[in-house]
Amino acid sequence: MRARVVRVALVAAAVALLLLAVPLAVAVRFTFVADENGELERDAMATVVRVGPDFAAGDPVELPGGRGETQRGVYDATGRLRSGAGPATGGDAVREARAGGVARKRAGGELVIAVPVSSGERVIGAVRASTSARTVWNRVLWAWAALLGLCLLALGAAVIVARRQASVLSSPLEALARTSLAIADGDLTARADHSTIAEIDEVARAHNAMVERLARLLEQQRHFTANASHQLRTPLTGLQLGLEAALADPGADARAALAEAAEKTRHLDHTIDELLRLATSDASMSLPSPAQEVGELLEAAERRWHGVLARDGRRLDVLWEPEPGKLPVPGRTTDQILDVLFDNAHRHGGGTVTVTLRDLGTALAVDVADEGTAALESRVIFERGIGEGSGIGLALARELAAAAGARLALSGTAPTRFTLLLPLDGGR
Known part of the structure; x- marks a missing residue:
């Protein structure tokens, strides 16, 4: 050029x-x-x-x-x-x-x-x-x-001015090309710099906007892959173990085993729907999720996790009053958040896991506590990649809560207690 x-x-x-x-x-x-x-x-x-x-x-x-x-x-x-x-x-x-x-x-x-x-x-x-x-x-x-x-003197001056102007014009484009090559090599943090030429700046802004959009899409894809792996591995393992146990026991009730497998399969289907909805929705918009009574969700979660905790010699107590239990909340989203909190208590907690439902008038509070101690502060415990495990579960739970207009927080560290606030439309 x-x-x-x-x-x-x-x-x-x-x-x-x-x-x-x-x-x-x-x-x-x-x-x-x-x-x-x-x-x-x-x-x-x-x-x-x-x-x-x-x-x-x-x-x-x-x-x-x-x-x-x-x-x-x-x-x-x-x-x-x-x-x-x-x-x-x-x-x-x-x-x-x-x-x-x-x-x-x-x-x-x-x-x-x-x-x-x-x-x-x-x-x-x-x-x-x-x-x-x-x-x-x-x-x-x-x-x-x-x-x-x-x-000839004028032509010489024209050459000098033209070379300088060529440098002014081509330098931003060369820098933009280098940025594009860096992005092609995988550096999604590279951005085109500002120049003194309005037209090139406009191209740079469009380029940066495109890269930011691609980075968000790739991040969503990575998050979806990690989320799916995290959320599906445990239920699939449980489904496999249940079916293998039914096959190994000649006196097992096949109908009961199939009913349990069907329920777990439906739960897996709901899990996939929630993960897809989270991956394809704008974080600033609430995710539509079918409403369901919170009591039903707690009972279903208790059925899924009671046996898992019992095999490790741990108790699961679910405490809730009948009247608040009939209040509707985003069903699938709440179900996934509860699974993450139960899994976190199972993997990193200790002793009895206690779930308490509280009616706050304009919101429902679901406390999931165990007798262990939180090793991380509340400002970092929800970050991805933090902690001894994969560092995905709690970050996913908070994203699901935020997308549904709810809030998840670490409300206690000794013992560990997480609180999920589910807003009620217009209060009661």
């Missing part, structure tokens, strides 16, 4: 100089010739005033001093040289002057001016002034050389 900008600037400057220099060179030539003719005419007129009325009778003429390169001669009425320098016969220029007019001619490589000499109303002779045309052309050529030098 730099070479192209310089080339375009040079072509434009050359065309401009050509359009200016050619007419100027022609004007210089005509000006120099006209000036020389003017000088010759003044020399001739200065000689005319020295020719007296007795010139026709043979009176001699004293020529005034003039320029060294100018020849002056006085011719009589017959066209013969009487005084000064010049050809013996005046030629066409003297002949036209004897007819009563000023003659301007070029003859024999000279510029010639002939002026008539009059006495009374009669032309009695002519004064011829001439100079070498080479002298005039030498001055013209020197002027053209100076003009050419100025043109």
Whole structure:
């Protein structure tokens, strides 16, 4: 691009100089010739005033001093040289002057001016002034050389300005190209810098907006993959173990095992729906989720996790009053958050897990507590990648809560207690 900008600037400057220099060179030539003719005419007129009325009778003429390169001669009425320098016969220029007019001619490589000499109303002779045309052309050529030098100087300045301007124009684009290559290599934090060119800045802003959008999409994709892996692994393991246990026990109730497997499959389907909804929705908008009584959700969660905790010798207590238990909340979202909190208590907590439902009037509070101690502060415990495990569950639970217009917080550290606040439409 730099070479192209310089080339375009040079072509434009050359065309401009050509359009200016050619007419100027022609004007210089005509000006120099006209000036020389003017000088010759003044020399001739200065000689005319020295020719007296007795010139026709043979009176001699004293020529005034003039320029060294100018020849002056006085011719009589017959066209013969009487005084000064010049050809013996005046030629066409003297002949036209004897007819009563000023003659301007070029003859024999000279510029010639002939002026008539009059006495009374009669032309009695002519004064011829001439100079070498080479002298005039030498001055013209020197002027053209100076003009050419100025043109070359202007072209040189144009090259300097064009190279600088090319650098100004191409540097932001080269930086944008480097940024694009960095992004192509996987650096999604690279951003195009601001420049002094509005059009390039507009391209840079569009480029940055595109990269930010792609980064968000890729982050959502990564989060969805991690979330799906985190949320589906435990239920799938439980489903597999339940089916294998039913197959291994000849006296097992196959219908009960299939009913339990169907319930777990429905739960997996709801889990996938929630994860997809979270991955494809704007974080600033609440996710629509079918309403369900909170008591039903707590009972379903108790069925899923009672056996898991019991196998480790731990108790699960779910405490709630019948009236608050009938209040509707976002069903699938609340279900997923409860699974994350139960899984966190199972993996990182200890002792009895206690779930308490509290009616706050404008919201429902669900407390999930165990007898362990939280090792992380509330400001970092919900960040992804934090903690001893994968660091996904609590971050996902908070994202689900925020997307549904709810709030999840660490309300106690010794013992560990998480509180989920579920707003009620218009209170009660």
